[in-house]
Amino acid sequence: MATSTPTLPPGYRAGPATVDDIAAISALVADCEQVVEGRVRVDAGAVAAVFARPGLAPNSDTVLVRDDRAGRLAAWAWVDRRSEVDVHPGHRGRGLGAALLDWVEERALQAGSAGIVQTVPDSDAGAVALVRSRGYVPHVTAWLMEFAMPDEPSVPEVPPGLVVRQLRPGDEPAAHLLVQDAFDEWQERRQSYAEWAKHTVDRPAFAPALSPLAFRDGQLVGAALSLDVPESGEGYVAQVAVRRDQRGQGIARHLLRHAFRAFHHAGRRSCTLWTHSDTGALDLYLRAGMTVRHGSTVFRKELRA
Template sequence: MAQAELPADCTARPIDPDTDLPAVQHLVNTCERALDGTATTDAGALAAVLARPGLDPAADTLLVHTGDGRLVGWAWTDRRTDADVHPDYRGRGLGTALLRWIEQRARERGTAELAQIVPDRDPAATALLTAHGFRADVTSWLLAIDLAGLPADLPPAPEGLTVRPFRAGDPADEQAAHRLTEDAFDEWQQRRKDFDEWAANTVRRPAFAADRSPLAFADGHLVGAALALDLPDTGEGYVETVAVHAGHRHRGIARHLLRHTFHACRAAGLRSCTLWTHSATGALDLYLKAGMTVRHSSTVLKKTLA
Protein backbone atom coordinates (compact mmCIF):
# COMPACT_ATOMS: atom_id res chain seq x y z
CA MET A 1 0.00 0.00 0.00
CA ALA A 2 1.28 3.47 -0.91
CA GLN A 3 2.88 5.41 1.96
CA ALA A 4 3.61 9.14 2.07
CA GLU A 5 7.03 10.42 3.17
CA LEU A 6 5.93 13.35 5.33
CA PRO A 7 7.58 16.03 7.46
CA ALA A 8 8.44 14.65 10.90
CA ASP A 9 5.58 16.42 12.68
CA CYS A 10 2.87 15.11 10.34
CA THR A 11 0.80 11.97 10.17
CA ALA A 12 -1.32 10.57 7.34
CA ARG A 13 -4.44 8.46 7.05
CA PRO A 14 -7.28 7.94 4.55
CA ILE A 15 -10.40 10.06 4.68
CA ASP A 16 -13.45 8.95 6.63
CA PRO A 17 -16.34 10.07 4.38
CA ASP A 18 -18.73 10.12 7.33
CA THR A 19 -16.76 12.53 9.51
CA ASP A 20 -13.96 14.27 7.58
CA LEU A 21 -15.80 16.15 4.81
CA PRO A 22 -16.34 19.41 6.78
CA ALA A 23 -12.63 19.65 7.62
CA VAL A 24 -11.62 18.85 4.04
CA GLN A 25 -14.02 21.47 2.69
CA HIS A 26 -12.56 24.02 5.12
CA LEU A 27 -9.04 23.20 3.90
CA VAL A 28 -10.01 23.40 0.22
CA ASN A 29 -11.92 26.66 0.73
CA THR A 30 -8.95 28.14 2.62
CA CYS A 31 -6.69 27.32 -0.33
CA GLU A 32 -9.22 28.82 -2.76
CA ARG A 33 -9.49 32.04 -0.77
CA ALA A 34 -5.72 32.36 -0.60
CA LEU A 35 -5.53 32.08 -4.39
CA ASP A 36 -8.67 33.91 -5.57
CA GLY A 37 -10.21 35.63 -2.58
CA THR A 38 -13.35 33.47 -2.74
CA ALA A 39 -14.34 29.86 -2.03
CA THR A 40 -16.32 27.87 -4.60
CA THR A 41 -16.06 24.19 -3.59
CA ASP A 42 -19.13 22.97 -1.74
CA ALA A 43 -19.62 19.77 0.23
CA GLY A 44 -21.54 18.22 -2.65
CA ALA A 45 -18.54 18.53 -4.95
CA LEU A 46 -16.29 16.73 -2.47
CA ALA A 47 -18.89 14.01 -1.88
CA ALA A 48 -19.06 13.49 -5.65
CA VAL A 49 -15.29 12.99 -5.76
CA LEU A 50 -15.50 10.27 -3.12
CA ALA A 51 -18.36 8.62 -5.03
CA ARG A 52 -16.39 8.32 -8.28
CA PRO A 53 -16.74 4.76 -9.65
CA GLY A 54 -13.57 2.85 -8.86
CA LEU A 55 -12.33 5.25 -6.18
CA ASP A 56 -11.84 3.56 -2.82
CA PRO A 57 -11.67 6.26 -0.11
CA ALA A 58 -9.75 3.89 2.17
CA ALA A 59 -6.94 3.44 -0.37
CA ASP A 60 -7.16 6.33 -2.84
CA THR A 61 -7.32 9.32 -0.49
CA LEU A 62 -4.90 10.77 2.03
CA LEU A 63 -5.31 13.32 4.82
CA VAL A 64 -2.28 14.92 6.45
CA HIS A 65 -2.50 16.27 10.01
CA THR A 66 -0.01 18.04 12.24
CA GLY A 67 0.69 16.78 15.73
CA ASP A 68 -2.01 19.01 17.19
CA GLY A 69 -4.62 17.54 14.82
CA ARG A 70 -4.72 20.36 12.27
CA LEU A 71 -5.59 19.21 8.74
CA VAL A 72 -2.91 20.74 6.48
CA GLY A 73 -3.09 18.64 3.31
CA TRP A 74 -5.12 16.14 1.37
CA ALA A 75 -4.95 14.26 -1.91
CA TRP A 76 -6.90 11.74 -3.98
CA THR A 77 -6.23 9.77 -7.15
CA ASP A 78 -8.46 7.97 -9.66
CA ARG A 79 -7.17 8.69 -13.20
CA ARG A 80 -7.77 12.32 -12.34
CA THR A 81 -6.07 13.53 -9.20
CA ASP A 82 -5.93 16.55 -6.94
CA ALA A 83 -4.08 17.75 -3.85
CA ASP A 84 -4.22 20.79 -1.55
CA VAL A 85 -1.74 22.08 1.01
CA HIS A 86 -2.72 24.69 3.58
CA PRO A 87 -1.12 28.07 2.71
CA ASP A 88 0.56 28.24 6.14
CA TYR A 89 2.24 24.89 5.56
CA ARG A 90 3.71 25.33 2.09
CA GLY A 91 7.41 25.29 1.40
CA ARG A 92 8.04 22.32 3.72
CA GLY A 93 7.94 19.55 1.13
CA LEU A 94 4.37 18.47 1.80
CA GLY A 95 3.25 19.04 -1.79
CA THR A 96 6.11 16.89 -3.05
CA ALA A 97 5.23 14.17 -0.54
CA LEU A 98 1.60 14.16 -1.66
CA LEU A 99 2.59 14.02 -5.32
CA ARG A 100 4.90 11.07 -4.69
CA TRP A 101 2.11 9.28 -2.83
CA ILE A 102 -0.29 9.97 -5.72
CA GLU A 103 2.10 8.46 -8.26
CA GLN A 104 2.88 5.44 -6.08
CA ARG A 105 -0.80 4.74 -5.49
CA ALA A 106 -1.63 5.26 -9.18
CA ARG A 107 0.98 2.66 -10.16
CA GLU A 108 -0.49 0.22 -7.64
CA ARG A 109 -3.88 0.76 -9.28
CA GLY A 110 -2.43 0.20 -12.74
CA THR A 111 -3.27 3.73 -13.85
CA ALA A 112 -1.67 4.54 -17.21
CA GLU A 113 -1.97 8.31 -17.06
CA LEU A 114 -2.56 10.94 -14.40
CA ALA A 115 -4.30 14.27 -14.97
CA GLN A 116 -4.48 17.26 -12.63
CA ILE A 117 -5.94 20.74 -13.16
CA VAL A 118 -3.60 23.50 -11.99
CA PRO A 119 -4.51 27.20 -11.88
CA ASP A 120 -2.18 29.25 -14.07
CA ARG A 121 -2.03 31.82 -11.27
CA ASP A 122 -0.33 29.21 -9.05
CA PRO A 123 3.13 28.98 -10.64
CA ALA A 124 4.57 27.04 -7.71
CA ALA A 125 2.14 24.17 -8.26
CA THR A 126 2.82 24.22 -12.00
CA ALA A 127 6.57 24.13 -11.39
CA LEU A 128 6.21 21.21 -8.97
CA LEU A 129 4.24 19.07 -11.40
CA THR A 130 6.37 19.87 -14.45
CA ALA A 131 9.49 19.03 -12.43
CA HIS A 132 7.94 15.60 -11.86
CA GLY A 133 7.26 14.94 -15.53
CA PHE A 134 3.75 16.36 -16.04
CA ARG A 135 3.06 18.13 -19.35
CA ALA A 136 0.46 20.67 -20.42
CA ASP A 137 -2.53 19.17 -22.23
CA VAL A 138 -5.56 21.48 -22.48
CA THR A 139 -6.45 24.93 -21.16
CA SER A 140 -9.53 25.68 -19.05
CA TRP A 141 -11.05 29.13 -18.65
CA LEU A 142 -13.33 30.57 -16.00
CA LEU A 143 -15.69 33.01 -17.68
CA ALA A 144 -17.95 35.55 -16.02
CA ILE A 145 -20.67 38.04 -16.95
CA ASP A 146 -21.83 41.14 -15.09
CA LEU A 147 -25.57 40.63 -14.71
CA ALA A 148 -26.29 44.34 -14.25
CA GLY A 149 -25.65 44.89 -17.95
CA LEU A 150 -28.24 42.39 -19.18
CA PRO A 151 -31.16 43.60 -21.31
CA ALA A 152 -34.37 43.94 -19.31
CA ASP A 153 -36.23 41.27 -21.29
CA LEU A 154 -35.33 37.86 -22.65
CA PRO A 155 -35.11 37.58 -26.44
CA PRO A 156 -37.60 35.24 -28.15
CA ALA A 157 -36.67 31.57 -28.32
CA PRO A 158 -35.34 30.15 -31.60
CA GLU A 159 -38.15 29.01 -33.91
CA GLY A 160 -39.78 25.71 -32.94
CA LEU A 161 -38.31 25.75 -29.45
CA THR A 162 -40.03 25.81 -26.07
CA VAL A 163 -38.12 26.51 -22.84
CA ARG A 164 -39.02 25.81 -19.23
CA PRO A 165 -37.11 25.37 -15.95
CA PHE A 166 -35.88 21.98 -14.84
CA ARG A 167 -38.41 20.19 -12.60
CA ALA A 168 -36.45 19.36 -9.45
CA GLY A 169 -36.67 15.68 -8.52
CA ASP A 170 -38.48 14.71 -11.73
CA PRO A 171 -37.02 11.38 -12.93
CA ALA A 172 -38.02 12.13 -16.53
CA ASP A 173 -36.11 15.42 -16.56
CA GLU A 174 -33.15 13.84 -14.81
CA GLN A 175 -32.87 10.89 -17.20
CA ALA A 176 -33.38 13.03 -20.30
CA ALA A 177 -30.78 15.57 -19.17
CA HIS A 178 -28.31 12.76 -18.42
CA ARG A 179 -28.69 11.29 -21.91
CA LEU A 180 -28.45 14.69 -23.57
CA THR A 181 -25.33 15.87 -21.75
CA GLU A 182 -23.44 12.59 -22.02
CA ASP A 183 -24.26 12.33 -25.74
CA ALA A 184 -23.20 15.93 -26.28
CA PHE A 185 -19.85 15.45 -24.53
CA ASP A 186 -19.02 12.08 -26.10
CA GLU A 187 -16.87 13.89 -28.65
CA TRP A 188 -14.19 14.85 -26.13
CA GLN A 189 -14.73 13.29 -22.69
CA GLN A 190 -12.63 10.29 -21.71
CA ARG A 191 -15.57 8.15 -20.63
CA ARG A 192 -19.33 8.29 -20.22
CA LYS A 193 -20.58 8.73 -16.68
CA ASP A 194 -23.39 6.47 -15.53
CA PHE A 195 -26.50 8.15 -14.17
CA ASP A 196 -25.60 7.99 -10.49
CA GLU A 197 -22.16 9.55 -10.97
CA TRP A 198 -23.52 12.23 -13.29
CA ALA A 199 -26.43 13.06 -10.98
CA ALA A 200 -24.15 13.36 -7.94
CA ASN A 201 -22.30 16.14 -9.75
CA THR A 202 -25.41 17.92 -11.07
CA VAL A 203 -29.12 17.41 -10.43
CA ARG A 204 -28.80 15.55 -7.11
CA ARG A 205 -26.07 17.77 -5.76
CA PRO A 206 -27.40 19.82 -2.82
CA ALA A 207 -26.34 23.01 -4.60
CA PHE A 208 -28.36 22.27 -7.77
CA ALA A 209 -30.54 25.24 -8.70
CA ALA A 210 -33.45 23.87 -10.72
CA ASP A 211 -35.13 27.26 -11.11
CA ARG A 212 -31.99 28.60 -12.86
CA SER A 213 -31.60 25.51 -15.08
CA PRO A 214 -33.61 25.91 -18.31
CA LEU A 215 -34.44 23.02 -20.63
CA ALA A 216 -35.14 23.45 -24.35
CA PHE A 217 -37.57 21.18 -26.23
CA ALA A 218 -38.29 20.66 -29.92
CA ASP A 219 -41.29 18.50 -30.87
CA GLY A 220 -41.45 17.28 -27.28
CA HIS A 221 -37.82 16.09 -27.19
CA LEU A 222 -35.13 17.60 -24.98
CA VAL A 223 -32.54 19.24 -27.24
CA GLY A 224 -30.72 21.62 -24.88
CA ALA A 225 -29.99 22.17 -21.20
CA ALA A 226 -28.13 24.62 -18.98
CA LEU A 227 -27.70 23.19 -15.47
CA ALA A 228 -26.86 25.71 -12.74
CA LEU A 229 -25.66 25.56 -9.14
CA ASP A 230 -26.33 27.83 -6.18
CA LEU A 231 -23.05 28.72 -4.45
CA PRO A 232 -24.25 31.27 -1.91
CA ASP A 233 -20.85 32.09 -0.40
CA THR A 234 -19.68 33.55 -3.72
CA GLY A 235 -22.54 35.95 -4.47
CA GLU A 236 -22.45 34.61 -8.02
CA GLY A 237 -24.41 32.19 -10.14
CA TYR A 238 -22.62 29.20 -11.62
CA VAL A 239 -23.39 27.12 -14.72
CA GLU A 240 -22.17 23.56 -14.31
CA THR A 241 -23.17 22.25 -17.75
CA VAL A 242 -24.39 23.57 -21.10
CA ALA A 243 -25.33 20.95 -23.68
CA VAL A 244 -27.17 20.95 -27.02
CA HIS A 245 -28.15 17.93 -29.11
CA ALA A 246 -25.81 17.53 -32.12
CA GLY A 247 -28.72 17.78 -34.57
CA HIS A 248 -29.87 21.13 -33.18
CA ARG A 249 -26.62 23.07 -32.93
CA HIS A 250 -25.92 26.41 -34.61
CA ARG A 251 -29.47 27.58 -33.94
CA GLY A 252 -28.64 29.82 -30.99
CA ILE A 253 -30.04 27.37 -28.43
CA ALA A 254 -27.07 27.40 -26.05
CA ARG A 255 -26.91 31.18 -26.08
CA HIS A 256 -30.65 31.43 -25.42
CA LEU A 257 -30.43 28.99 -22.50
CA LEU A 258 -27.57 30.97 -21.02
CA ARG A 259 -29.69 34.12 -21.17
CA HIS A 260 -32.41 32.32 -19.21
CA THR A 261 -29.90 31.33 -16.53
CA PHE A 262 -28.38 34.82 -16.41
CA HIS A 263 -31.79 36.44 -15.95
CA ALA A 264 -32.76 33.92 -13.25
CA CYS A 265 -29.52 34.64 -11.38
CA ARG A 266 -30.12 38.37 -11.57
CA ALA A 267 -33.68 37.89 -10.30
CA ALA A 268 -32.16 36.02 -7.33
CA GLY A 269 -30.10 39.11 -6.47
CA LEU A 270 -26.77 37.81 -7.77
CA ARG A 271 -24.25 40.21 -9.27
CA SER A 272 -22.61 37.91 -11.83
CA CYS A 273 -22.60 34.41 -13.28
CA THR A 274 -19.65 32.17 -14.07
CA LEU A 275 -18.82 28.91 -15.83
CA TRP A 276 -15.80 26.83 -16.81
CA THR A 277 -14.98 25.58 -20.29
CA HIS A 278 -11.82 24.16 -21.82
CA SER A 279 -10.06 24.12 -25.14
CA ALA A 280 -11.10 20.60 -26.13
CA THR A 281 -14.79 21.61 -26.30
CA GLY A 282 -14.32 24.49 -28.74
CA ALA A 283 -17.00 26.44 -26.86
CA LEU A 284 -14.99 29.50 -25.83
CA ASP A 285 -16.28 31.67 -28.69
CA LEU A 286 -19.88 30.80 -27.79
CA TYR A 287 -19.45 32.19 -24.29
CA LEU A 288 -17.57 35.26 -25.44
CA LYS A 289 -20.37 36.05 -27.91
CA ALA A 290 -22.87 35.62 -25.07
CA GLY A 291 -21.20 38.55 -23.32
CA MET A 292 -18.90 36.65 -20.96
CA THR A 293 -15.23 37.47 -20.42
CA VAL A 294 -12.30 35.35 -19.25
CA ARG A 295 -11.57 35.87 -15.55
CA HIS A 296 -8.65 33.45 -15.26
CA SER A 297 -7.33 30.17 -16.67
CA SER A 298 -6.04 26.77 -15.61
CA THR A 299 -4.08 24.06 -17.38
CA VAL A 300 -4.72 20.33 -17.33
CA LEU A 301 -1.35 18.69 -16.75
CA LYS A 302 -0.86 15.02 -17.59
CA LYS A 303 1.78 12.39 -16.95
CA THR A 304 2.12 8.97 -18.52
CA LEU A 305 3.22 6.39 -15.94
CA ALA A 306 5.75 3.69 -16.76
Protein backbone atom coordinates in the same frame (compact mmCIF):
# COMPACT_ATOMS: atom_id res chain seq x y z
CA MET B 1 -0.98 -3.75 -2.15
CA ALA B 2 -1.72 -0.03 -2.00
CA THR B 3 0.60 2.31 -0.16
CA SER B 4 -1.51 3.41 2.79
CA THR B 5 0.23 6.70 3.54
CA PRO B 6 2.78 9.00 1.91
CA THR B 7 6.23 9.66 3.32
CA LEU B 8 5.78 13.06 4.98
CA PRO B 9 8.05 15.78 6.37
CA PRO B 10 8.45 15.75 10.17
CA GLY B 11 5.49 17.11 12.13
CA TYR B 12 2.72 15.60 10.04
CA ARG B 13 0.69 12.41 10.04
CA ALA B 14 -1.53 10.93 7.35
CA GLY B 15 -4.48 8.59 6.97
CA PRO B 16 -7.31 7.90 4.54
CA ALA B 17 -10.30 10.22 4.22
CA THR B 18 -13.93 9.28 4.89
CA VAL B 19 -17.23 10.94 4.14
CA ASP B 20 -17.16 12.28 7.69
CA ASP B 21 -14.26 14.50 6.61
CA ILE B 22 -16.16 16.22 3.79
CA ALA B 23 -16.82 19.44 5.71
CA ALA B 24 -13.18 19.76 6.81
CA ILE B 25 -11.93 19.05 3.28
CA SER B 26 -14.31 21.67 1.88
CA ALA B 27 -12.91 24.23 4.33
CA LEU B 28 -9.35 23.34 3.30
CA VAL B 29 -10.11 23.72 -0.41
CA ALA B 30 -11.96 26.98 0.29
CA ASP B 31 -8.87 28.41 2.02
CA CYS B 32 -6.77 27.41 -0.99
CA GLU B 33 -9.20 29.04 -3.42
CA GLN B 34 -9.38 32.23 -1.39
CA VAL B 35 -5.61 32.67 -1.49
CA VAL B 36 -5.07 31.64 -5.12
CA GLU B 37 -8.23 32.99 -6.77
CA GLY B 38 -9.40 35.66 -4.34
CA ARG B 39 -12.78 34.02 -3.79
CA VAL B 40 -14.37 30.70 -2.82
CA ARG B 41 -16.26 28.44 -5.21
CA VAL B 42 -16.15 25.01 -3.56
CA ASP B 43 -19.05 23.54 -1.62
CA ALA B 44 -19.48 20.28 0.27
CA GLY B 45 -21.33 18.75 -2.70
CA ALA B 46 -18.24 19.06 -4.89
CA VAL B 47 -16.15 17.14 -2.36
CA ALA B 48 -18.88 14.53 -1.84
CA ALA B 49 -18.86 13.91 -5.61
CA VAL B 50 -15.22 12.83 -5.37
CA PHE B 51 -16.18 10.05 -2.96
CA ALA B 52 -18.86 8.95 -5.45
CA ARG B 53 -16.42 8.37 -8.31
CA PRO B 54 -16.85 4.77 -9.52
CA GLY B 55 -13.81 2.74 -8.65
CA LEU B 56 -12.50 5.15 -6.03
CA ALA B 57 -11.86 3.37 -2.74
CA PRO B 58 -11.44 6.01 -0.02
CA ASN B 59 -9.29 3.75 2.13
CA SER B 60 -6.62 3.40 -0.56
CA ASP B 61 -7.27 6.28 -2.98
CA THR B 62 -7.52 9.25 -0.60
CA VAL B 63 -5.24 10.67 2.05
CA LEU B 64 -5.56 13.39 4.68
CA VAL B 65 -2.53 15.07 6.20
CA ARG B 66 -2.79 16.61 9.68
CA ASP B 67 -0.49 18.82 11.70
CA ASP B 68 0.89 16.72 14.56
CA ARG B 69 0.74 19.57 17.06
CA ALA B 70 -2.74 20.98 16.46
CA GLY B 71 -4.28 18.04 14.63
CA ARG B 72 -5.62 20.40 11.98
CA LEU B 73 -6.04 19.39 8.36
CA ALA B 74 -3.00 20.54 6.39
CA ALA B 75 -3.50 18.82 3.01
CA TRP B 76 -5.44 16.17 1.19
CA ALA B 77 -5.19 14.24 -2.06
CA TRP B 78 -7.17 11.70 -4.07
CA VAL B 79 -6.45 9.63 -7.16
CA ASP B 80 -8.74 7.75 -9.55
CA ARG B 81 -7.44 8.13 -13.13
CA ARG B 82 -7.47 11.85 -12.38
CA SER B 83 -6.10 13.28 -9.15
CA GLU B 84 -6.09 16.36 -6.96
CA VAL B 85 -3.62 17.61 -4.38
CA ASP B 86 -4.52 20.53 -2.10
CA VAL B 87 -2.11 21.93 0.48
CA HIS B 88 -3.36 24.56 2.93
CA PRO B 89 -1.67 27.95 2.34
CA GLY B 90 -0.32 27.90 5.89
CA HIS B 91 1.52 24.63 5.23
CA ARG B 92 3.04 25.29 1.83
CA GLY B 93 6.78 25.30 1.27
CA ARG B 94 7.36 22.37 3.60
CA GLY B 95 7.43 19.53 1.09
CA LEU B 96 3.84 18.33 1.49
CA GLY B 97 2.97 18.88 -2.17
CA ALA B 98 5.94 16.85 -3.38
CA ALA B 99 5.21 14.07 -0.88
CA LEU B 100 1.59 13.84 -2.00
CA LEU B 101 2.57 13.81 -5.68
CA ASP B 102 4.85 10.85 -4.90
CA TRP B 103 1.93 9.09 -3.25
CA VAL B 104 -0.49 9.90 -6.08
CA GLU B 105 1.86 8.59 -8.75
CA GLU B 106 2.67 5.41 -6.85
CA ARG B 107 -1.00 4.71 -6.18
CA ALA B 108 -1.87 5.34 -9.84
CA LEU B 109 0.81 2.89 -10.94
CA GLN B 110 -0.51 0.27 -8.53
CA ALA B 111 -3.99 0.78 -10.00
CA GLY B 112 -2.64 0.17 -13.51
CA SER B 113 -2.93 3.75 -14.81
CA ALA B 114 -0.72 4.67 -17.75
CA GLY B 115 -0.81 8.34 -16.82
CA ILE B 116 -2.09 10.84 -14.30
CA VAL B 117 -3.38 14.40 -14.59
CA GLN B 118 -3.43 17.38 -12.25
CA THR B 119 -5.37 20.62 -12.79
CA VAL B 120 -3.39 23.64 -11.57
CA PRO B 121 -4.48 27.31 -11.58
CA ASP B 122 -2.18 29.33 -13.81
CA SER B 123 -1.92 31.94 -11.05
CA ASP B 124 -0.49 29.39 -8.58
CA ALA B 125 3.13 29.77 -9.65
CA GLY B 126 4.46 27.45 -6.95
CA ALA B 127 2.16 24.59 -7.91
CA VAL B 128 2.85 25.08 -11.62
CA ALA B 129 6.61 24.98 -10.99
CA LEU B 130 6.26 21.85 -8.84
CA VAL B 131 4.33 19.77 -11.37
CA ARG B 132 6.58 20.88 -14.22
CA SER B 133 9.65 19.89 -12.20
CA ARG B 134 8.09 16.43 -11.77
CA GLY B 135 7.71 15.85 -15.51
CA TYR B 136 4.08 16.91 -15.98
CA VAL B 137 3.37 18.56 -19.33
CA PRO B 138 0.43 20.78 -20.38
CA HIS B 139 -2.45 18.74 -21.74
CA VAL B 140 -5.60 20.91 -21.77
CA THR B 141 -6.31 24.58 -21.05
CA ALA B 142 -9.33 25.41 -18.90
CA TRP B 143 -10.98 28.78 -18.39
CA LEU B 144 -13.33 30.11 -15.75
CA MET B 145 -15.76 32.28 -17.69
CA GLU B 146 -17.64 35.15 -16.09
CA PHE B 147 -20.76 37.10 -17.02
CA ALA B 148 -21.08 40.35 -15.07
CA MET B 149 -24.67 41.51 -14.67
CA PRO B 150 -25.10 44.71 -12.66
CA ASP B 151 -28.34 45.13 -14.63
CA GLU B 152 -30.89 42.47 -15.55
CA PRO B 153 -29.54 40.54 -18.56
CA SER B 154 -31.54 40.60 -21.77
CA VAL B 155 -32.73 37.31 -23.23
CA PRO B 156 -32.81 36.87 -27.03
CA GLU B 157 -35.92 35.67 -28.81
CA VAL B 158 -36.67 32.00 -28.49
CA PRO B 159 -35.42 30.13 -31.60
CA PRO B 160 -38.35 29.02 -33.78
CA GLY B 161 -40.14 25.87 -32.64
CA LEU B 162 -38.40 25.83 -29.26
CA VAL B 163 -40.09 25.61 -25.86
CA VAL B 164 -37.99 26.70 -22.86
CA ARG B 165 -38.86 25.97 -19.23
CA GLN B 166 -37.07 25.21 -15.97
CA LEU B 167 -36.14 21.67 -14.99
CA ARG B 168 -38.90 19.71 -13.29
CA PRO B 169 -38.85 16.45 -11.32
CA GLY B 170 -38.63 13.61 -13.81
CA ASP B 171 -36.47 15.54 -16.32
CA GLU B 172 -33.23 14.28 -14.80
CA PRO B 173 -32.78 11.03 -16.83
CA ALA B 174 -33.29 12.84 -20.13
CA ALA B 175 -30.88 15.58 -19.05
CA HIS B 176 -28.28 12.94 -18.17
CA LEU B 177 -28.58 11.29 -21.59
CA LEU B 178 -28.40 14.66 -23.38
CA VAL B 179 -25.26 15.68 -21.51
CA GLN B 180 -23.49 12.35 -22.04
CA ASP B 181 -24.28 12.34 -25.77
CA ALA B 182 -23.14 15.95 -26.13
CA PHE B 183 -19.94 15.40 -24.15
CA ASP B 184 -19.00 12.17 -25.96
CA GLU B 185 -16.91 14.23 -28.38
CA TRP B 186 -14.30 15.06 -25.75
CA GLN B 187 -14.88 13.37 -22.38
CA GLU B 188 -12.74 10.35 -21.52
CA ARG B 189 -15.73 8.17 -20.65
CA ARG B 190 -19.49 8.31 -20.22
CA GLN B 191 -20.75 8.76 -16.68
CA SER B 192 -23.45 6.53 -15.26
CA TYR B 193 -26.57 8.30 -14.07
CA ALA B 194 -25.57 7.82 -10.42
CA GLU B 195 -22.13 9.36 -10.92
CA TRP B 196 -23.41 12.25 -13.03
CA ALA B 197 -26.21 13.00 -10.55
CA LYS B 198 -23.69 13.30 -7.69
CA HIS B 199 -22.02 16.11 -9.61
CA THR B 200 -25.27 17.85 -10.61
CA VAL B 201 -28.89 17.13 -9.76
CA ASP B 202 -28.26 15.33 -6.45
CA ARG B 203 -25.99 18.02 -5.05
CA PRO B 204 -27.55 20.18 -2.32
CA ALA B 205 -26.53 23.23 -4.35
CA PHE B 206 -28.41 22.13 -7.48
CA ALA B 207 -30.95 24.78 -8.48
CA PRO B 208 -33.70 23.43 -10.76
CA ALA B 209 -35.47 26.80 -10.87
CA LEU B 210 -32.26 28.27 -12.32
CA SER B 211 -31.73 25.43 -14.80
CA PRO B 212 -33.52 26.09 -18.12
CA LEU B 213 -34.26 23.27 -20.56
CA ALA B 214 -35.09 23.54 -24.26
CA PHE B 215 -37.56 21.23 -26.03
CA ARG B 216 -38.44 20.75 -29.66
CA ASP B 217 -41.40 18.56 -30.60
CA GLY B 218 -41.49 17.35 -27.01
CA GLN B 219 -37.88 16.16 -27.08
CA LEU B 220 -35.15 17.62 -24.86
CA VAL B 221 -32.57 19.27 -27.09
CA GLY B 222 -30.72 21.63 -24.73
CA ALA B 223 -29.97 22.19 -21.06
CA ALA B 224 -28.12 24.63 -18.79
CA LEU B 225 -27.80 23.02 -15.36
CA SER B 226 -27.02 25.40 -12.52
CA LEU B 227 -25.71 25.33 -8.97
CA ASP B 228 -26.47 28.01 -6.40
CA VAL B 229 -23.80 28.39 -3.71
CA PRO B 230 -24.83 31.52 -1.77
CA GLU B 231 -21.51 31.81 0.04
CA SER B 232 -19.77 32.29 -3.31
CA GLY B 233 -21.87 35.38 -4.00
CA GLU B 234 -22.41 34.43 -7.64
CA GLY B 235 -24.22 31.98 -9.87
CA TYR B 236 -22.62 28.95 -11.47
CA VAL B 237 -23.71 27.02 -14.58
CA ALA B 238 -22.27 23.54 -14.12
CA GLN B 239 -23.13 22.03 -17.52
CA VAL B 240 -24.36 23.33 -20.88
CA ALA B 241 -25.36 20.84 -23.55
CA VAL B 242 -27.19 20.98 -26.89
CA ARG B 243 -28.10 17.97 -29.00
CA ARG B 244 -25.72 17.75 -31.95
CA ASP B 245 -28.37 18.02 -34.66
CA GLN B 246 -29.75 21.16 -33.02
CA ARG B 247 -26.55 23.18 -32.80
CA GLY B 248 -25.91 26.44 -34.62
CA GLN B 249 -29.40 27.79 -33.89
CA GLY B 250 -28.61 29.92 -30.82
CA ILE B 251 -30.05 27.43 -28.31
CA ALA B 252 -27.03 27.46 -25.96
CA ARG B 253 -26.86 31.25 -25.95
CA HIS B 254 -30.58 31.47 -25.25
CA LEU B 255 -30.38 29.00 -22.35
CA LEU B 256 -27.37 30.79 -20.86
CA ARG B 257 -29.16 34.11 -20.92
CA HIS B 258 -32.20 32.50 -19.28
CA ALA B 259 -29.94 31.19 -16.50
CA PHE B 260 -28.17 34.52 -16.11
CA ARG B 261 -31.46 36.38 -15.77
CA ALA B 262 -32.74 33.85 -13.22
CA PHE B 263 -29.59 34.30 -11.15
CA HIS B 264 -29.96 38.07 -11.37
CA HIS B 265 -33.51 37.76 -10.02
CA ALA B 266 -32.05 35.65 -7.19
CA GLY B 267 -29.75 38.52 -6.24
CA ARG B 268 -26.53 37.40 -7.94
CA ARG B 269 -24.62 40.00 -9.93
CA SER B 270 -22.26 37.67 -11.76
CA CYS B 271 -22.39 34.15 -13.11
CA THR B 272 -19.57 31.77 -13.97
CA LEU B 273 -18.90 28.48 -15.73
CA TRP B 274 -15.88 26.38 -16.64
CA THR B 275 -14.93 25.32 -20.13
CA HIS B 276 -11.75 23.88 -21.61
CA SER B 277 -9.94 23.66 -24.90
CA ASP B 278 -11.18 20.17 -25.79
CA THR B 279 -14.82 21.30 -25.89
CA GLY B 280 -14.33 23.97 -28.55
CA ALA B 281 -16.93 26.09 -26.73
CA LEU B 282 -14.81 29.12 -25.78
CA ASP B 283 -16.02 31.21 -28.74
CA LEU B 284 -19.64 30.36 -27.89
CA TYR B 285 -19.26 31.76 -24.39
CA LEU B 286 -17.42 34.84 -25.64
CA ARG B 287 -20.25 35.52 -28.10
CA ALA B 288 -22.72 35.16 -25.22
CA GLY B 289 -21.00 38.11 -23.55
CA MET B 290 -18.78 36.20 -21.12
CA THR B 291 -15.15 37.03 -20.40
CA VAL B 292 -12.25 34.94 -19.11
CA ARG B 293 -11.71 35.50 -15.38
CA HIS B 294 -8.70 33.22 -15.07
CA GLY B 295 -7.22 30.07 -16.51
CA SER B 296 -5.96 26.70 -15.34
CA THR B 297 -3.88 24.06 -17.03
CA VAL B 298 -4.52 20.35 -16.96
CA PHE B 299 -1.08 18.76 -16.72
CA ARG B 300 -0.47 15.12 -17.61
CA LYS B 301 2.38 12.78 -16.73
CA GLU B 302 3.03 9.40 -18.31
CA LEU B 303 3.77 6.79 -15.67
CA ARG B 304 6.25 3.95 -15.91
CA ALA B 305 6.73 1.16 -13.44
